[in-house]
Amino acid sequence: MQKTIIPVRIGVYDYKILFLSEREINDKYLEQRMSGFIDLVRKEININRDMDLSTQKETIIHEFLHGLFHEWGINLNLDIEKDMEEKIVTTLSKGIYEIETTGMLKAIFELMETGDK
Numbered sequence: 001m002q003k004t005i006i007p008v009r010i011g012v013y014d015y016k017i018l019f020l021s022e023r024e025i026n027d028k029y030l031e032q033r034m035s036g037f038i039d040l041v042r043k044e045i046n047i048n049r050d051m052d053l054s055t056q057k058e059t060i061i062h063e064f065l066h067g068l069f070h071e072w073g074i075n076l077n078l079d080i081e082k083d084m085e086e087k088i089v090t091t092l093s094k095g096i097y098e099i100e101t102t103g104m105l106k107a108i109f110e111l112m113e114t115g116d117k
């Protein structure tokens, strides 16, 4: 996937998901080996397209959750403890990715809708 831009809504704002090379990610964020990051000012989720696809997908969820906390005005790092948002976002993004890729929720919902509980 080259230079694809995917629009996404976070809270009431329009964000863009950008797929950049690892070099572009490192130049923008000034940190090495990043799988991605969210730019809350430019409203962009930057994804390292040189990572494997499952890492890119989980990273989109991860950065999306950072965006949600920001847009909802929740600052876990100040309200609870330093790096708390990173811990919570990391846990949630892996869990959501697992639920989504295994089709677990879809299967549960389909069972509920057919009344076959």
Ligand SMILES: [Zn+2]
Binding pocket: 062, 066, 086, 089
């Ligand atoms: Zn993070």
